[in-house]
Amino acid sequence: MLAKNKVRLWLRRIHRDAGYFVVGITLVYALSGFFLHHKMGVKTTEETVQLSPDLTSDALKNAWASAASEKAITYLEERSEQIVFYFPGGMGDYQKATGTTNYETYKDRPLVLFMSQLHENQVKGWGFIADIYAGVLVFLALSGLFMVPGKNGFMRRGVWWFVAGIALVVVFAFL
Numbered sequence: 001m002l003a004k005n006k007v008r009l010w011l012r013r014i015h016r017d018a019g020y021f022v023v024g025i026t027l028v029y030a031l032s033g034f035f036l037h038h039k040m041g042v043k044t045t046e047e048t049v050q051l052s053p054d055l056t057s058d059a060l061k062n063a064w065a066s067a068a069s070e071k072a073i074t075y076l077e078e079r080s081e082q083i084v085f086y087f088p089g090g091m092g093d094y095q096k097a098t099g100t101t102n103y104e105t106y107k108d109r110p111l112v113l114f115m116s117q118l119h120e121n122q123v124k125g126w127g128f129i130a131d132i133y134a135g136v137l138v139f140l141a142l143s144g145l146f147m148v149p150g151k152n153g154f155m156r157r158g159v160w161w162f163v164a165g166i167a168l169v170v171v172f173a174f175l
Contacts, residue, residue, distance in 0.1 A: 011143055012147065014139075014143070015139075015140060015143045015144065015147065018136050018139060018140055019140055021136065022133060022136050022137060022140065025133050028115060028118065029118075029119060031115060032112075032115035032116050032118055032119035033119055035112045035115060035116055036116045036119050036120070040109070040112055041108065041109055041112045041113040041115075041116045042106045042107065042108055042109065042113070043106070043107045043108075043109055044104050044105070044106055045104060045105050045107070046102065046103075046104045047102075047103055047104070047105075048100060048101065048102050048103075049067050049101045049103070050099055050100060050101070051063045051064070051067055051094065051099045051100075051101050052099050053096065053097060053098055053099040054096055054097075054099075055083075055094065055096070055099070057076055057078055057083060060073070060076070060083055060085070060094055061073050061076075064085070064087075064101070071087045071088045071089065071090075072087060073085045073086070073087050074086055074087055074088065081095065081096055081097065082094060082095050082096060083096065089105050089106055089107070090103055090104055090105035090106055091103065091104060092104065145158060145162070
């Protein structure tokens with residue numbers, strides 16, 4: 001009986017300390033997921049300039065260089081009523097009939113961008129940390145099932161919440 005209590009106490013201490021550890025990572029992961037979902041890693045500025053109507057692709061490049069004083073156009077796509085163009089840090093569209101040119105420039109938000117890259121596992125070496133994090137989460141999930149004994153424990157009350165969590169994932173898998 002005494003050995004069983006020591007194991008339970010040891011398991012609770014490990015569970016507690018691992019929980020504190022992953023709370024920090026979880027907050028970063030949750031915030032980065034929010035930023036990523038809402039595309040907050042990049043600040044977008046939208047502007048409009050008026051150029052002459054009916055410009056050719058080459059004439060658009062010259063007019064853009066003088067009127068918008070932006071970086072040079074690196075690629076463009078001519079379409080029936082407009083020309084879509086790209087330049088370092090942005091893109092735009094020139095309406096052939098009116099000469100109206102809408103464009104947007106992008107500026108990275110370094111911390112948010114870094115967090116988003118972590119979220120998408122694009123930072124070198126982060127995969128190892130992510131695997132450790134996943135392992136600790138599995139440990140917390142499984143050890144947490146048995147932390148509360150009695151009528152509010154896993155076998156009486158927790159099993160229903162456990163099944164509901166799995167059911168939620170299954171429902172979304174078939175939507």
